[in-house]
Structure formats: C-alpha cells, structure tokens
Amino acid sequence: MAEKEFWRWKEYNWHDESTDWNGCDTITAGVDVGSVSSQAVIMVDGKLYAFASTRTGSDSPESAHKAMKWALEDTGMTLDDIHYKVGTGYGRVNVPFADRAITEIACHARGGNHMYGSSVRTILDMGGQDCKAIHCDERGKVTNFLMNDKCAAGTGRGMEVFADLLSVPIEDIGDLSFQVEKEPPPVSSTCVVFAKSEASGLLRKGWPKNKVIAAYCNAMAHRVVSLLERIGVEKDFAITGGIGKNMGVVKRIEGELGIEALKTNSDTQIAGALGGALFGKALLEKSRKK
Amino acid sequence: MFTQFQEWYDKRHEYAKDWKQRTGGKVMGCFCSYVPEEMLVAGNILPVRILGSHEPQNVTEPYIFGMYCPFCRDVLAQGLKGRYDYLDGITLSQSCIHLRQSYVAWREHVGVPFDYYLYMPNKVQARAATPYLKSELVKYKAHIEEINGRELTDADLDAGIAAVNRNRELMHKVYEFRKGDTPKLTGLEAMYMTVSSTWIDKEEHSAEIEKVLEQLPDRQVTRDTGARLMLVGSEDDDVSFIDMIESVGATVVVDDHCTGTRYFWNSVVPDDDRLMAIADRYVKRPPCPTKDWEERWRFPHILELCKNFDVQGAVIIQQKFCDPHECDIMPLREAFVKSDIPSLFLEFDVTVPIGQFKVRVEAFLEMIGSEDLF
Numbered sequence: 094m095a096e097k098e099f100w101r102w103k104e105y106n107w108h109d110e111s112t113d114w115n116g117c118d119t120i121t122a123g124v125d126v127g128s129v130s131s132q133a134v135i136m137v138d139g140k141l142y143a144f145a146s147t148r149t150g151s152d153s154p155e156s157a158h159k160a161m162k163w164a165l166e167d168t169g170m171t172l173d174d175i176h177y178k179v180g181t182g183y184g185r186v187n188v189p190f191a192d193r194a195i196t197e198i199a200c201h202a203r204g205g206n207h208m209y210g211s212s213v214r215t216i217l218d219m220g221g222q223d224c225k226a227i228h229c230d231e232r233g234k235v236t237n238f239l240m241n242d243k244c245a246a247g248t249g250r251g252m253e254v255f256a257d258l259l260s261v262p263i264e265d266i267g268d269l270s271f272q273v274e275k276e277p278p279p280v281s282s283t284c285v286v287f288a289k290s291e292a293s294g295l296l297r298k299g300w301p302k303n304k305v306i307a308a309y310c311n312a313m314a315h316r317v318v319s320l321l322e323r324i325g326v327e328k329d330f331a332i333t334g335g336i337g338k339n340m341g342v343v344k345r346i347e348g349e350l351g352i353e354a355l356k357t358n359s360d361t362q363i364a365g366a367l368g369g370a371l372f373g374k375a376l377l378e379k380s381r382k383k
Numbered sequence: 384m385f386t387q388f389q390e391w392y393d394k395r396h397e398y399a400k401d402w403k404q405r406t407g408g409k410v411m412g413c414f415c416s417y418v419p420e421e422m423l424v425a426g427n428i429l430p431v432r433i434l435g436s437h438e439p440q441n442v443t444e445p446y447i448f449g450m451y452c453p454f455c456r457d458v459l460a461q462g463l464k465g466r467y468d469y470l471d472g473i474t475l476s477q478s479c480i481h482l483r484q485s486y487v488a489w490r491e492h493v494g495v496p497f498d499y500y501l502y503m504p505n506k507v508q509a510r511a512a513t514p515y516l517k518s519e520l521v522k523y524k525a526h527i528e529e530i531n532g533r534e535l536t537d538a539d540l541d542a543g544i545a546a547v548n549r550n551r552e553l554m555h556k557v558y559e560f561r562k563g564d565t566p567k568l569t570g571l572e573a574m575y576m577t578v579s580s581t582w583i584d585k586e587e588h589s590a591e592i593e594k595v596l597e598q599l600p601d602r603q604v605t606r607d608t609g610a611r612l613m614l615v616g617s618e619d620d621d622v623s624f625i626d627m628i629e630s631v632g633a634t635v636v637v638d639d640h641c642t643g644t645r646y647f648w649n650s651v652v653p654d655d656d657r658l659m660a661i662a663d664r665y666v667k668r669p670p671c672p673t674k675d676w677e678e679r680w681r682f683p684h685i686l687e688l689c690k691n692f693d694v695q696g697a698v699i700i701q702q703k704f705c706d707p708h709e710c711d712i713m714p715l716r717e718a719f720v721k722s723d724i725p726s727l728f729l730e731f732d733v734t735v736p737i738g739q740f741k742v743r744v745e746a747f748l749e750m751i752g753s754e755d756l757f
Contacts, residue, residue: 198746
C-alpha cells in the first residue's frame, strides 16, 4: 500500500450556477501556473464566475490545461468562448492558450486589490516556492516589491514538507498549531532542510507534534515578517496565496507585525489568477476600442 | 557589428596568449580597475583584468573565506585552475579586502614571476591623495622597469597615456549612441565592448571601435527600446543577465560598474609630471564605494548619468557579501527615490538564477510601465 502523503492538499473547483454566461459581453480568464499549484479563474463581465485549483505537474502547458479544464467543468463553456486569457506564475510563458503573460507579482497585486478592496497597500503573497511582499496603489498597480531569495523557507512547499514529516494533513496544521500551552521558540527559519532536521530532533526529544507545528508556523511567520520589514508594511495589509488559508501562520504574522490582516471570504489561493483575469478584461476592452 | 568584441570576450585567454607570442610583450594580470594601465601599456605590457568565469567551482575554499564575495572567489578560482597560466605578473591596486585576499592567495598558491601590491589610497578625497599615489607610482614604475629590464621613459609614458586615453574617448563616443530615443546599440553589445577593453591591446581595441563608429550612425535598429535602464553596482560582466533584461522589454542605456563607465569615464589630463597626471586621473575617476567617503561623489555622478541617458529605472546589482556596495545601497536607493527613478535591487552570485531574476525584472518593468493593464 502506498504511504499516505499528508502534504497532498485537495484539488477543487467551483462555478457560479446562478450566472448565465451566454450573451455576456466580456469573458476573461487568468491561469496561474505556480511552482506547486495551478489556478484558473474565469470572470464574466468583471464578476468571478468559475475557478479551479490544482496541483502543478512536471509539464507547465499540461498543468495550465488541467486547471482550465477543471474551471470549465460543468459550465458549458469552452476555451474558445473565453475572449482573453492571461498566463501568470512561474509557468506563465508556457500557458499555450494565453493571449499575454504577466508576472504573478502584478497579478497578485491586482487580484488582492479586487479581493480585499482598494484600500490595500501591502500584499504578502505566500506562494508554493517563494514569497513576495508587494506595495500597490489604489488600482492594484505595483509600486514596489521584494521576493525571498533562493530558499523554500516561509513558503507553501516548506509547509508540505512539515506535513509529511509530522504525518498531519496539511489542512489541519493551522488549527493544531494553536493547541499548545505556551508558544515555543521558532525552529530554523533560514532553510527548510535545516528546519526539518531540527524538528526531527525535537520530536526525538519528546516534543508533541502540535508544539513542533507551532514552532514551524512561528518560524515561517518570522521569516516572512523579516521580508515585509525590509519593504515596510503600509496599511491596509492583506495576505494572498495558499498559506493565507493557514491561520497558524497568518495569526503569528499579525502578532509579529502588530497589525491585523484584512479578511476575505474569497479563496486567497486564486488571487494571482484572478488578477490575470482582471488584466485580461482591461486588455480586452482596450483592444475593442481600437 | 560588435561580434569582434564578443569573440574577444569569449576567447580572452586565447587572445592574450596569441598577443604574447606575436608581440613578445609581457602580460600583467590586474586585480582591480584601479591598476594604472597607462604605465603598463607604456612598458609594452598587456594589462589583463582578471575576471571570473561564472561557473560553480570547488577549489577556493582553503584559501579564501566563504563570506567573501563570489566575484573574488571566482577570480581566485581562475588562477587555481591554471586559466591565467600565461601571466608574467599580477598587480593588485588596493580596493577591497576581499579582492586583496584573492591576490594574496594567488601570489601564495598560484604563483607568478612578478607580483606587486600597489597602495592605491582608499581616501581619495584626502588632499594628499594625488601626491601620495604619485609617490606609489614612482615605485610601480621601478617595478615595471625591473620586469622589462629597461627604463620607462617620458616618451613611453606619453605613448601609454595617449593609447589608453584614446580608447576611453572612443568608448565615450560609442556611449553617445545610447542616448537617443532609439539607442543604436544594446547594453549587451556595450558590455562586450567595455569588458573586452580591459584585456585587449588598446590599439587593437580602439581600431575596432573606430570601425564600429563608422557604421553606427547608419545602423537600423529594429528592436523596441522598451524601458531605458541603468545597471549600477558591484563588478558585473555577466552577459547572460543583461541579455535576459533586454529580452523582456528593456534596453540598458548606461551603467555604473567597474567593468563599464567607472573603468573608462575620465581620462588622464596630460602634464609634464606624467606620474602626477596619472595619479590625478585615478584619484578623480568615478569612485568605487571603497573609496567614496566622506562625501559621496558617486551619487551625483550616477544621477547625472541617469539624466543624460534619460534613464527610467535602475537595476542595482550587488555581488553577494560585497560590503562596500552593500553599504551604498540604502543611500543610493534614497537618492534614486528623490530623483523619481525607481530601482530594483538584485544580489549576484557566481551564477545568476536567470529564472528567478526574470520574474523580478519583468515585474519591475510592469511597475514602471504597463499602464495598458489598467
């Protein structure tokens, strides 16, 4: 029997059954092919219509197709019905059906602006294998940004490594991290491999899993806060990306910064693809005016 | 049009070996752009700036600290691997501690017939800097005479000064063609030219530039200029990086690197006291941050370049662990902000992570442009 993979988060899709896209003026899509996950978002007349979040495979074009196929599932829409498609993420230039490629930094700023409102000035995108601190204006245009360097510490992939090490489903990590009597000091925040090695030592010492999880969430928060502090946090502050759903990390970031991140009912993981779809709408409308 | 410079860049060792054979001259490895090339040229010695090869290596660990900059380690690796085995001598003109360690380790563990540590003053802003450097150049002249076994005459020095000045002035002329709305050359082409000038015989290099200058005015440029960028910071001869930048919608129109403008921007003003004139040139040249104190001479110079070349954004490059440049980055970025010039900071290692940097550069270009997205 295959060993259980605790890191393996659930792929999902959604579409708005109450909207009839037939006859709509603008249908645009953003496809964010990230290093760990791929998302596709479809917007109809500027409103979120459908999205999907899937795992990225070894082949970027295939991952883009897979995400888009899932987003289109049960909608009756085909790829050809979409008027403008934007590719973003690490695989942005390998989205075969994209009309334009735009960086995930610009797309997360635009998507975050749409998701959280025009008051957002600082966005922390916690992606699969990198982290970005982004400043943006009221339109969601990037005014400054910083990315982490050459290391998976403070990223989604780091959290997946810990889920497997501790045999805890990745979706449960946030809640479990709060089930400690006292907040433990962070494990190494400079390298996932070092952190994993340190955590193994703590487990051998008899630390309960929850405490080790708390120590890693603490380390992740510490890591990304140091990135944020390099660029400065201007209010309002919001978090996008998969880790935005992990309250164990989000709360600790808020604690270190001393400010609360804006809340949303939207899926923070689709912010990049959402930004791509919004840019697609702007580009489509401009092309029609010509 | 710039293919000869590229060939020289790619085949630097072959060129130097061939030069040595056909001229019978000696070759001097230079550890820094502060080595007074005029004096070497005067003595029919080919100055060759020692640069890295941008390849991962595992030979320097016993000889240089891991937290010394990757450029210095890469430079030393070239010596330890025997790639500069044709050198007759090496000269370090004092700049930073890291490069000094490369020089010392080279002297101790690679070995060359001649080596010289030139005490280039760090405080170039001191009143005594020029006369002090002149006194050091007197000793360096004696060293060159020892290598050659003959006197370095005033006529030799005049010829050396003239050859190097001519090369600098010609490169200036080429840089003028980067100023217009449509630059006639790319940053990559300019880099091939300036970097190769640090090891090619000045007369040959100048002759090639003159050929280019004949053709440049009529050159039809078909590529979009895109955003006009400046590259600024530590030593940078990384052609793959500048090529990447110019492949995503930008043109590098000017630089402030010791393999670029800092190397050639000012000339020796001829004077009867030749060594004083040379000393004055090196003291007053656009400074390396190791020497740029207490006042900051660099920043007004850099901002002036931005103005003259109509720069829209600056990419600041720092060799990892390069302390002098690291110390300059915060005030430099502030200076850019005050002049409304957005900047992007990137840290270089021996090899450049092109994919990661591409995201940053593209996002930077979107930040300073891309109004069509809104």
